[in-house]
Amino acid sequence: MLMFDFIPQIPISEAVQWLTDWITNTFSFIFNPIRNQFGDFMNWVADRLYDIPAIIIILLVAVAAFFVTGKKFGLAVFSLVGLLLIYNQGLWEELMYTFTLVLISSILSVIIGVPIGILMSKSKTAESIILPILDFMQTMPAFVYLIPAVAFFSIGMVPGVFASLIFATPPTVRFTNLGIRQVSTELVEAAEAFGSTGSQRLFKVELPMAKGTIMAGINQTVMLSLSMVVIASMIGAPGLGRQVLSALQRAQIGPGFVAGISIVILAIIIDRFTQNLNKGN
Amino acid sequence: MPVIKVENLSKVFGKNVKQSLKMLDSGKSKEEILRHTGDTVGVNRASFEVDAGEIFVIMGLSGSGKSTLIRLINRLIEPTEGHVYVDGEDLATMNKENLRRIRREKLSMVFQKFGLFPFRTILENAEYGLEVQGMDKEEREKKAKASLDLVGLGDYIHQYPEQLSGGMQQRVGLARALANDPEVLLMDEAFSALDPLIRKDMQDELLDLQTKMQKTIIFITHDLDEALRIGDRIALMKDGSIVQIGTPEDILVNPANDYVERFVEDVDRSKVLTAENIMKRPETINIDKHGPRVALERMREVGLSSIYVTDSKRNLKGFVTADDASDARKNEIRDLNEILRTDVPTVTRDKPMQEIFEIIHNTPVPVAVVDEGKLVGIIIRGSVLAALAGEGEVNVNV
DSSP: OOTTTTSOOOOHHHHHHHHHHHHHHHTHHHHHHIIIIIHHHHHHHHHHHHHSOHHHHHHHHHHHHHHHTTSOSHHHHHHHHHHHHHHHTTOHHHHHHHHHHHHHHHHHHHHHHHHHHHHHHHOHHHHHHHHHHHHHHHHSOHHHHHHHHHHHHOSSHHHHHHHHHHHHHHHHHHHHHHHHHTSOHHHHHHHHHTTOOHHHHIIIIIHHHHHHHHHHHHHHHHHHHHHHHHHGGGGTOOSHHHHHHHHHHTTOHHHHHHHHHHHHHHHHHHHHHHHHHHHHO | OOSEEEEEEEEEESSOHHHHHHHHHTTOOHHHHHHHHOOEEEEEEEEEEEOTTOEEEEEEOTTSSHHHHHHHHTTSSOOSEEEEEETTEETTTSOHHHHHHHHHHTEEEEOTTOOOOTTSOHHHHHHHHHHTTTOOHHHHHHHHHHHHHHTTOGGGTTSOGGGSOHHHHHHHHHHHHHHTOOSEEEEESTTTTSOHHHHHHHHHHHHHHHHHHOOEEEEEESOHHHHHHHOSEEEEEETTEEEEEEOHHHHHHSOSSHHHHHHHHTOOHHHHOBHHHHOBOOOEEETTTOOHHHHHHHHHHHTOSEEEEEOTTOBEEEEEEHHHHHHHHHTTOOOGGGTOBOOOOEEETTOBHHHHHHHHHTOSSOEEEEETTEEEEEEOHHHHHHHHTTOOOOOOOO
């Protein structure tokens, strides 16, 4: 009907399919070792965490919460009760896996995101190229990332981390860029006027000034990682998300609720920790 | 040889720089260039020389290009055209590395809003210039401390900038600039953010320091009084151009053109200056806490024959004289209220000096400057005379 009907359908989906296949085949020599070694490493971390008696971890977290929040009892009590509840529900091992995934993807996101953010803040060209890519990364439905993740890294924790990286890194990049650009002109001038080199200006003035903003970005990244790690259970990432998924598949509201509430508890603890670390400095 | 020599220095902000420069050369005005090319002329072919140990003030209203000019001198802003020679080396054309060396060793800058790093202690702030040179910690701490001692902040080294008052923060800015012992200090409206009494203290202190250090100072200000007070020579700027350079007296007596004349004609000082400009910090005692004995002691300390009395909120209550206080002590009167005199000569902050002259002539005690009932300063005869003579404040006791 439409006047554009004479144009045949453009084969975007075929092209992307082809590209993904090509990348998978061509770079399998990179992807395979990453999948194996990195997967082993993550399993190793999760296992070591699981080796530590739960009660010790719970107490350590509670004590840390007490100090991080400036010697207030709120978060400490919440952590204690919340983690004991997860343990009581028999989800401790799943919790350790989820935590490992969040920890490692967040660390990688920060390692990748902060330098990119710095690059953006220093170069208008870089900013104008990277910003739309970030928009793209954040608006694409998260599930879509699972597909190439599986193609590259098969199933398990590693593709979960990969998908989480794409989904959760943008806030760190954005906030790093913003934080550095917001440093007042006078302070930048002061740094310059006393003969700072570019890196002295960055490390001695700009990054310390931008720290609060960057930490806010990292907080967001960590929370997004957590949400992605749950979704990544669909491609076989172990942890609390898998409990939710299996409850969903069997329509069991009870176990689904228990796993869900465990994720919420973990989310609150992580969020308050990262926020207070920021404030404390 | 002059320490700083600025030659035909121009800055044009915009996209049609070449065309704008051409128009500048053919004598077109800032407005014409803006209309024609869309470019803004920041500084228009400025030339001057500054000798060693001189305080050179660049003075102009906002938008006159003075802040741009000072930033062209240490190349925080890239010049469009012209040269800046520091000890014979041309800053405008040198490479980044040499520029850094000059900035580290020869030029230091003090900023209007202090430009202190809030996450660093006072000591660490003062160390900054030495730190980026790669000096080891012990040595740079020693130098930074010496510099902080010089400005009277030796006891505050472990505080953070936000814990200090504005005046103290600017002392830190000054100490930071002095720590690497530069030849030239660039001071960009350094005292403009401070309130009037503190600003005067800082001006005095700068002059004191200058007699000891003999730095070459380029000082930017929009305040003519400040310029007249501290400048050895003054350059007046308008619309990006320097319209006159001369000693304060030159500028007052032989204004180069109408603009300068209009600028300085109001400097019939008794008309321009108000109570606020010439008041001194008052010596007071607190009626809620002190008695005649303290009053007498305080007067002896500062060599006054009378002293003002306020309550804890600095509301002016009156004054007591030394004679009354001394009698009171003999008669063992404890309450200041009994000897308090309330016939106080008061003026507001904005009272012109001309009118104060009348008042101060008829009263034996200093005139109180009040703001909504609170005592903010006192005016003594000596400072009125000194201000009239154009010499600034002189410490004379009544």
